[in-house]
Structure formats: C-alpha cells, structure tokens
Amino acid sequence: MPVQCKFLRRCLPLLLMLIAPITSAASAAIVLEGPDELVALMQPHLPDDPPAPQRLQAMLEEMLATEGYFSPTFEVSEAAGVRRVRIDPGPRTRVADVAVDIDGPVAGETRKSLIDGWRLPAGRPFRQQDWSEAKQQVLSGLLAVAHADARLVDSEASIDTEERQAHLTARYDAGPPYRFGALRTSGLYRYPDSLVERYNRAVEAGEPYREEKLAELQSALLATPYFSSARVTIDRDGAVPGEDGSRVVPVDVDVRERPAHRFGFGAGVSSNTGARVETSYHTPNLFNQAWVLDSGLRLEQKQQALYADINLPPDERNRRHAVGALIEKTDIQGLRTDRHALGVQTTQQRGSIEQRLSLNWERERLRPDGEEATTNKALVPNAQWTWRHVNNALDPRRGTVLQAQIGGGSKALLSDQNFVRLHGRWLQYIPLGERDSLAVRAEGGATLAPSRDGIPQDYLFRAGGTGSVRGYAYQSLGVDEGSATVGGRYLAVLSVEATHWISPTWGIAAFVDAGDAADRPGDLKPAVGYGLGVRWKSPAGPIGADLAYGQRDGGLHVHFALAIPF
Known part of the structure; x- marks a missing residue:
C-alpha cells in the first residue's frame, strides 16, 4: 500500500x-x-x-x-x-515518476527548461536532500527569470514500500511576470543620480526582470571608486500593472559614498627596482565633477616618480577617459634617464576584449655610463587590445590571455625619429590533474625604424627580471652602449612554469625562462634562466618568490611578484 x-x-x-x-x-x-x-x-x-x-x-x-x-x-x-x-538497509526506493506543474504566464522555453532540468528524475534513488534540492532548483529558476513572486504551492512524495517506488509531484505558482521600472537612488550626497546611470549597463526600464541583472549592477557600482557599499533591490509594493499583464517594479539602489579625500603612505621592496617608500593622495570628486584623481610620489632605489592621473566616469558608450602626467628618474644597468610625459587614454570593453587607445608625448634625457647624454622626444598614438578567457581572474588554472599593441611616431609630428612599434604577449594556463597547473608565457616585440637613435626607451625593449627572464637583473638584457645596457629594437621571451599546490594556499613552482633584446633580429641570443619558487594564494592573488640561476652570467637572483595576468 x-x-x-x-x-x-x-x-x-x-x-x-x-x-x-x-x-x-x-x-x-x-x-x-x-x-x-x-x-x-x-x-x-x-x-x-x-x-x-x-x-x-x-x-x-x-x-x-x-x-x-x-x-x-x-x-x-x-x-x-x-x-x-x-x-x-534492504532494497533502496527509486523514483518511479515525476509530475511537475507550473501555473501562470511562463514563457514556453522557460517552462520546458525548468521541467526538463528537474534534478530527481525517474530511475534515480530517492533521497530527501535530492528531493529538496530539486524543488528549490525550479523555484530559484522562476525567481531568476521575471517571476519574482513565484512560490511552491504543493509537493508530495508518495512512497510505495512494497514496490520500492517513489511517486513525486510538485506544483508551482509562477505569479505575474515582472519588468524593470525606473531606478530610484538613495545615499548620494556629493554626486548626482546620473553617476549611477553611467555605470548601469544591466537594468533597463521596460526589460523583463532578471535576478542576475540586479547583481550585475550592484557589482558594477562596488567596483567604482565612489561607493564603499551598494545594494540593488526591487520594490514589490511599488509595482504597477503593465500593458502586457506584467508588473512594472521600481529598482532601488542604495549606496554609501567613499570619503572625499584619502592620503596614503607606504613602504615596500621590489626585486626589480629595490626598496620603496611612497606617499599618495586620492579624491574621487575633483572639482566636484566626479573626476577621480590619483597622485603620488614614489621613491625607489633605482627609480623615482612624481605622477598624477585623472580618470573620468564612463560615457554613454561605456568609454572611460583619462589624462595623466609623469616626471620620472631612473638609474638602471648604467643608464640614467630623466623623463617627462603627458598622456590621454580611452578604455572600452568590447565583449571579451578590452581596447585602449592613447596619445602620449614624452621628452627623455639619456645618460649612459661612458657615453654622452642625448635627448629624445616622441608623440606616440598607441592602440592596445587585451583578450582574457580564464576560469578565475585572480587565480587562473585554465585559459588564455592575449595582448597586442601598435604605436609609432613621426618626425612630422613632434618626434625625433620615424618608427612603428609592435608588441604582443600570450599567456596560456593548462591544468595538470586536480591541483597542479602549467603556465606558458611568450612575448615578442619589434620597433621598425632606421635606427634606435631618437626613440625614447619606452618604445624600445630590454629584458630580464621579474615578469621577463628570471635569473638576470632587471632590464640587464639589451644593447650595450658604453658600460650601460640600453633598449634595442627587437624582443623575444619564452617562459614555461609548472606549479604544484601542496595545500590549498601554498605551492611550489619550477620554471625555465629564455629571452633577449637586441638591435637586430640576428643578434637575439636567448639568455636562459631556471629555478624554483614558492607560491602563496593571497586575497589579492598568488604571490611568488623565486630563486633563479642565469646560465649566461652564472649568477643567482631572487625575484618576487604578485602573479596576476596582464
């Protein structure tokens, strides 16, 4: 019975x-x-x-x-x-049949998808947990797609102990479909409501309600420099009837603004440029225009910089504009530089591709040890595209990152040399079993010009150090000029690294790097470096510390870095 x-x-x-x-x-x-x-x-x-x-x-x-x-x-x-x-335990009861009914104006494809995706189909062993999850899965599916008032009306599991069969029934009331109404923003004091609208690429008035759209807008607001918290919900009590029988519901956006001014002080050390102290000033509301100013003074052993960057909110096409200025001094591998630079940039996300268009002017004075000082100037338009397809942006184990850029200067437009600069990078992550992974990195570049004379170092190439060829000092691979190493017109780098995670947060790595920079393709003679390292999964991403041996020089170097894909 x-x-x-x-x-x-x-x-x-x-x-x-x-x-x-x-x-x-x-x-x-x-x-x-x-x-x-x-x-x-x-x-x-x-x-x-x-x-x-x-x-x-x-x-x-x-x-x-x-x-x-x-x-x-x-x-x-x-x-x-x-x-x-x-x-x-005796014989196990299995599901004999399932009847799922959804009442209400549900789209045909949605209804079919939810019923076909029932998690406890006929033939499966009956388990209370699976039964509960199956019912919740359908309800969650309705709540996520337009039906914010959906509910489980009735459910029953009828067990035939003699036949060892379970007969399952579940009935849902989807309720009326919802559509998004207007945004209603609260918590703004320094900024207008239009600032929230600028970051809204998810919730559009008149479009069907989708739960993930609310989450998308909330994440976008939290990622801005303006808000320390954001909460996006719908006001069911404020819903009004729509023309198609749906209910139009206002969308409430509640935010909390970040402080108007922030001063920062810090210290650190880099295996590339040495010990560092830095002071910074940040405001998200420069001139009361919601312009974000990031400025600071950074003093490192091999590099000092005074900088200021102003970033504007995105426009109606989701383009982010920025302008910046930089004064920098470096003393690396016998080459001392004084550089002044101004630039403007536009960044836009086009699907899975990030596009950056920029125009930079810089004046650079070079003083290689043992050679006379020279001055180079360039006005360089540049375009860069980055495509990321990885399983985790901060801790990838599978996927690909590609980057390509092209820029150049002309004597006819405030530059001391005619040149075209091409540069590309490729990073591939390959999982090895459950916990291990392999990372393959390749980088190449070419500056097409009659010679390197008159071209600022930013548009030439040097290699060596963290993120390049480990086992060699930072930017020590390049062209010899006097007793200094300067940039060449060509670059080639290849790296292979295997990581074994001995715990959820700690791992060990083995790697081989090879690369060089030169003034002619025929002069590229890859310097090989190899070694071992440790990895720690910090909240900001994997941090690495490596001990590498440079085969060309026969020296050991320590490298450490935050290992986030470019």
Whole structure:
C-alpha cells in the first residue's frame, strides 16, 4: 500500500536534535555495522547517551529513510558497555515518476527548461536532500527569470514500500511576470543620480526582470571608486500593472559614498627596482565633477616618480577617459634617464576584449655610463587590445590571455625619429590533474625604424627580471652602449612554469625562462634562466618568490611578484 511521506516533515526537527557535538565516549557507546557509506552518514549523529533499543531503532529508521531505505532490519548486541547495531538497509526506493506543474504566464522555453532540468528524475534513488534540492532548483529558476513572486504551492512524495517506488509531484505558482521600472537612488550626497546611470549597463526600464541583472549592477557600482557599499533591490509594493499583464517594479539602489579625500603612505621592496617608500593622495570628486584623481610620489632605489592621473566616469558608450602626467628618474644597468610625459587614454570593453587607445608625448634625457647624454622626444598614438578567457581572474588554472599593441611616431609630428612599434604577449594556463597547473608565457616585440637613435626607451625593449627572464637583473638584457645596457629594437621571451599546490594556499613552482633584446633580429641570443619558487594564494592573488640561476652570467637572483595576468 502506498504510504504518504509524512515522515519527511518529521525528519528535519528530529535530525536537528541528533546533530550535536559528539564526544569520544559516545562514539564508543554505540557502534554501527553495515554498508560503509551509511555508517559514515549516521555514526556522527548518534546521541551522547545511548537510548532504549526501540528508540535507537526508530532514529536509525528515520535516517535511513532520508536515503531511500524504508525496509531496514537491525541486529542489536551489547557487551562490555558497547552496543553494536548491525544494519541491513534492504532494497533502496527509486523514483518511479515525476509530475511537475507550473501555473501562470511562463514563457514556453522557460517552462520546458525548468521541467526538463528537474534534478530527481525517474530511475534515480530517492533521497530527501535530492528531493529538496530539486524543488528549490525550479523555484530559484522562476525567481531568476521575471517571476519574482513565484512560490511552491504543493509537493508530495508518495512512497510505495512494497514496490520500492517513489511517486513525486510538485506544483508551482509562477505569479505575474515582472519588468524593470525606473531606478530610484538613495545615499548620494556629493554626486548626482546620473553617476549611477553611467555605470548601469544591466537594468533597463521596460526589460523583463532578471535576478542576475540586479547583481550585475550592484557589482558594477562596488567596483567604482565612489561607493564603499551598494545594494540593488526591487520594490514589490511599488509595482504597477503593465500593458502586457506584467508588473512594472521600481529598482532601488542604495549606496554609501567613499570619503572625499584619502592620503596614503607606504613602504615596500621590489626585486626589480629595490626598496620603496611612497606617499599618495586620492579624491574621487575633483572639482566636484566626479573626476577621480590619483597622485603620488614614489621613491625607489633605482627609480623615482612624481605622477598624477585623472580618470573620468564612463560615457554613454561605456568609454572611460583619462589624462595623466609623469616626471620620472631612473638609474638602471648604467643608464640614467630623466623623463617627462603627458598622456590621454580611452578604455572600452568590447565583449571579451578590452581596447585602449592613447596619445602620449614624452621628452627623455639619456645618460649612459661612458657615453654622452642625448635627448629624445616622441608623440606616440598607441592602440592596445587585451583578450582574457580564464576560469578565475585572480587565480587562473585554465585559459588564455592575449595582448597586442601598435604605436609609432613621426618626425612630422613632434618626434625625433620615424618608427612603428609592435608588441604582443600570450599567456596560456593548462591544468595538470586536480591541483597542479602549467603556465606558458611568450612575448615578442619589434620597433621598425632606421635606427634606435631618437626613440625614447619606452618604445624600445630590454629584458630580464621579474615578469621577463628570471635569473638576470632587471632590464640587464639589451644593447650595450658604453658600460650601460640600453633598449634595442627587437624582443623575444619564452617562459614555461609548472606549479604544484601542496595545500590549498601554498605551492611550489619550477620554471625555465629564455629571452633577449637586441638591435637586430640576428643578434637575439636567448639568455636562459631556471629555478624554483614558492607560491602563496593571497586575497589579492598568488604571490611568488623565486630563486633563479642565469646560465649566461652564472649568477643567482631572487625575484618576487604578485602573479596576476596582464
């Protein structure tokens, strides 16, 4: 005879009573014997004090029923204070048929997709957890696509213990479809409502309600420099009838603004440029225009810089404009430089490709050790495209990152030399088993010009150091000029790195790098470096520390960096 699954309504409170801290004494008082997976399921939930045999058997029957075993038998024996219970669970009940009904104006494709995707189909073993998850999956699917008032009206699991079959029924009321109404913003004091609209690329008035669209807008606002918190919800009480029978619901955006001014001080060390101290000033509302100013003074052993960058909110085409200025001094590998630069840039996300268009002017004075000082100027338009397709932006194990750029200068337009600069990078992540990975990196560049004379170092190439060829000092691979190393017109770098994670947060890596920079393609003679490193998964991404041997020079170098894909 079919038995209505009333016990399922009693299981949850009973199991909650059973789930409690278990002492070693309790574990020794009751010992279960039977199928390993069932013993492992039930043993942790046994009570501290062994109950009467009939009560214990009832508890075990309830737990086995949640796994689809409705006809178990038990053999109980007791000796030396230990009660042993041998369990024969009997045959397992399987789902015989499923009837899922969704009432309401649900789109045909949506209805079919939800019913076809039912998680506990006929033929599967009946489990209480799977039954609950299957019902919730359909409800979540309705809530996510236009039906914000969807609810589970009725559900029943009818169990036939003789035939060992479960007959499942579930009925839902989808409720009316919702459409987005206007945005209503609160929490703004320094900024106009239009600032939120600038970052809204998800919620459009009149479009069907989608739960993920709210999350998308919320994430976009949290990623801005203006808000420390953001919450995006719909106001069901404020919904009004739409022309097509839907309900048009206002979208509430509640934000909290970041402080108007922030001063920062810091210190650190880089394996490329040495010890560093830095002070910075940041405001997200320069001239009360929601322009973001980032400025600072950075003092490193090999490099000093005074900089200021102004970033504007995105425009109606989601383009982000910026302007910046830089004064920089460097003393690297016998080459001292004084550089002044101004630039403007536009960044736009086009699908999975980030595009950056820029125009930069710079004046550079070079003083190589053993050579006369020279001055170079260039006005350079540049275009860069980056395509990222990785499983995790901060900690990738699988995927590809590609980057390509082209720029150049002309004597006719404020430059000392005619040149075209081409540069590309490729990074490939390959998973090895469950925890290990392989990373392959390649980089190449060419500056097409009659000679390198008159071209600023930013548009030539040097190699060596973290992120380039490990085992060699920072920018030590290039063209010899006097006793200094200067940039060449060609670059080639290849790296292979294998990482083994010995724990969820710590790993060890082995790598081989090879590369060089030269003034002619025929002069490229790859310098090989190889070594071992440690990796730590910090909240900001993997941090690496490497010990590398440079085969060309026969020296050891320590390198460390935050390993985030370019």
